[in-house]
Amino acid sequence: MPASLKTHFLNEEYANPFMNASGVHCMTVQELEELSASKAGAFITKSATTSERQGNPKPRYCSVPLGSINSMGLPNEGFDYYLNYVIKHQEEHPGEAIPFFSVAGMSLKENLNLLERIQESDFKGVTELNLSCPNVPGKPQVAYDFEMTEQILNSVFKFFKKPLGVKLPPYFDFAHFDTMAKILNQYPLAYVNCINSIGNGLYIDVNEESVVVKPKNGFGGIGGEYIKPTALANVRAFYTRLNPDIKIIGTGGIRTGQDAFEHLLCGAAMLQVGTELYKEGVSIFARLEKELKEIMNQKGYSSIDEFRGKLKSL
Structure with a gap:
């Protein structure tokens, strides 16, 4: 029986588990429509703030041999732009x-206000709350502050009744996996997204003896092949710690069908593609779909559920 990539996620069925990562190829309606017409199983908007943001000064993104470095600073067209788009699309x-609709307020008050507006709107889809933007000068990553994360989720779930996921930064210590999982397990979250880019890396152009992005003196989020082992570790750590009804979206270093297979083996239910989508464009989804099916056919798997989460230990 040939492999099927059909994916069930939050009571929806998708042709495959592939999505864009929020922040890549999703700034404008035109880019979102290109995602809609692509082979991606689903797609997500740019993380929205209340008002339009220009983001950090350019150059703020650089493709490098094993991935990318960026310090975008949450450029976006503003909350209303994306809310109007997703409601129009569903109609x-x-x-x-x-x-999926991504939001990333600059404060607890702004996050609550944005989510209140989604709760009151006609939007019937899934919202992703970005707790992990590493590239806004002067703003720490919220999800590294465990008390603040708990405070936000406490406040959110007093009124928010629609499906909600959170995007997390990478964690590097078992104690941090344990602590964050204990917090997340208290709430009716739909999913967690592991991971955002690894914050505050530095890439150097040796010929110019210079950094390659302008903001923050060259410090930026690292994505692509560099971060796949960290992404897989976070997917696996949370898959084995969270309540079974909290799903995992795997993000980080997905360049080939094999990378996708590894994320699924670790327990991811959906997969987001960032750096490689930026480099290759929306045609990547057809290639990833083909490559993942080939691996599954070689291994005799007819569905993702036959191997998802079944990573073996030695």
Whole structure:
């Protein structure tokens, strides 16, 4: 029986588990429509703030041999722009998967305000709360502050009744996996997204003896092949610690069908592609779909559920 990539996630069925990572190819309606027309199983908007943001000064993104470095600073078209788009899309495409909607307020008050507006709106899809942007000068990553994360989720779930996931930064210590999982398990979260880029890396152009991005004196988030082992570790750590009804979206270093297979083997239910989508464009989803099916056929798997989460230990 040939491999099927059909994926069930939060009571929806998707043709495959592939999505864009928020921040890549999702700034404008045109880019979102290109994702909608691509082979991606689902797609997500740029993380929205209340008002339009220009983001950090350019150059703020650089492709490097094993991935990328960026210090974008949350450029986006503003909350209303994306909310209007996702509601219009769900109305014009009945029966199709509704785009995921990402928000990233600059404060607890702003996050609560944005989520209140989503709760009151006609949006029927899934919201992702970004707790892990590493590239806004002067703003620490919220999800490294465990008390603040708990405070936000306490406040959110007093009123928010729609499906909500959170995007997390990478963690590097078992104690941190344990602590964050204990916090997350208290709430009716739909999913966690592991991981955002590894914050505050530095890449150097040896010929110029210079950094390659302008903001923050060259410090930026690292993505691509560099971060796959860290991403896989975070997917696995949370898959084995979270309540079974909290799903995992795997993000980080997905360049080939094999990378996708590894994320799924660690327990991811959906997969987001960032750096390689930036480099290759939306045609990457057709290639990833083909390559993942080939691996599954070689191994005799007809569905993802036959191997998802079944990573073996020695």
